[in-house]
Amino acid sequence: MRPRHPRRRVTLTATAATLLALSAAQTLAAAPTAGAAPAAPARSAHSPSATASAVTGAQDRAARAIARSLGDNAWRTRLRTAALKSDDVAVTPLAARANPGLASGLAAADHAIAAAKGLDGKVGPLLRLRLGDRSMRAALSAGSAPWVAAATSDDATHTVTAYDSQGRAHALDSRKAPGRPVYVVDIDSSKALTAGLDVLRKELVKDGVRSATPGAVNTTAAKRTAAASGGFWTTKVDAVELSDDEEPWVKGDAEIYTLVTGFGQDGAVRVDPVEMPYLDNDGTVYRPNQILVNWSNYKYNLADAVMMEEDGSTNYHDLAVAIADALLTITDQGAYIPLVDAVLNAIPTSWWTDDPDYVDSWYTLAQNNNGTYYGARGNGWMTVEPYWVSQF
Template structure:
């Protein structure tokens, strides 16, 4: 999935409009208007994967051919690829640096993978054409892709046009990284006193002549993200949501909800997924911030930034939207690629129904109230 082009200047306008029409009290947290985009910073993850790409490109010809054949069938775990001892040692060292760059525990496992850039390249590989090797670039708006040939020389490719020559891509196993990252974030948020909004308070609802115990939730019937142009080298991203509201104790609660099926822009998905659980909320409102991991996310830094912003918000007796606080906690420089902000939905309630467009106009969700019955 490609890099969202949504920037803070646009976000401020979209969010301000959404906040004005929301039937809630004026937020006690005001989004600063003076923030300006900062220059792009070098990506530590890209520096690692780019170095690995060059090492793979100059490896033994037969070994590179074997890796290409394997990658044509699906992503290859580079640490389990059975390469020669010297390259294997370099890959293990690179993977350890990658775990540090992403703020993940050492026991997370291998994050380095190799994949074929585009299915149309399989025929060229089958004909025996020597592949180029590249790393996933950190900037979706770049006009070119830098790949390496057998000699280690740089070959510049058009980012908008799939090349005739096969390209193998070194990138991050974002599925594994996200699973480990969200586990870390849940642990760290809990340690800082920001709990999950797990079902905790049974209620009753009149249903004809009887009553049943349970709680209200918001169900996502369909979801779609904007159809943006993306470079051919980009792989699928991993989508997750920060669902935030005030708990019964008046403290902020955050749920981290994955959407593992949401692989592509311009495609409508029908997950029937529960997104917001209202059983533990003080108010009948919650906010959703949708994000994606394209590879660069440092989860340790992310959770510290978000926790630091949310812990200072005090329940003032009226619901305070939490989207601004979450987004302002993320350094502007991170918006160059990761953690990618996708969109935000303000003040979903137990009555929310129908199509809800995000504040940034980058996606929509069809939602409906859902009563979760207690056994």
């Protein structure tokens, strides 16, 4: 189970003041005053609740269709074999080979989910199927008839609706795994996140916020700096751990990513998304040796990091619009201004019910940081060190 975190919005300005003793220059409000451009009116976007509803609705339709398809003995056996063999079954391609009628409905659901999340249609099938809990394996192997449920996207809901092969709905307790096997229809969050962050980068750049592709040094000034010095300094994550939180059994995997923010070589704000796909389990120390910050992209030796969790319903186009609208009002004052609060306050309140999830944040990471640093929210820690990347 991947790390999960409470879904509630927090006031980060107060958190930062309590947890970090920042200098006067560093505690400038993220909503700028002197020298800042006037705040532009927020651009229209899809309703976050509508996006979540579209994704959940598509998953629920897929769950009902799969449940009804289990009346076919050959298909039921094939699906059971796949579910016992793999923790995640790409159900649309599997159905395309064995149950064309079902595959057509699943393909429509895949398309609806991609559209709701603002993803390119080329992302491919996103639906996957898994057994709700490992405790269900014995009953499934013994031939017990499974029900099918859609992964819930609302942590406040304590019931899960599962369907049987007759299409009848059954209410299950989301806090306790049932004895009966239940297939859960979920989204391939790893594939969705990779495609989503690509959309996020492209939309940020289109809206005037610089953003590098993974590992890239993409500004002229940064290239000159790196070339002149024969390489560039980075901040490397040696170890990272996130804290434990209880989650419903029906919840599936989620993907962690970090938005690194700061001022680019040109003095304009920039956001560099960093995927952290190895963060599979809470309470586990991971040692990824992953580059988090490429300092050749930044004007100052300080940057912020906002760690987030993809949970299924994010519209990445709208997320980029919201972040760009907030950050483009902030101008370079000749001293570093933390951008964490601006990023978090840009996200509509309704998104904080579940998606996207705020995990933790690190204010004013410095180029020379070397050691263990706890997040402002207390949900995690990272051990980092300066790391020199030499050019060929």
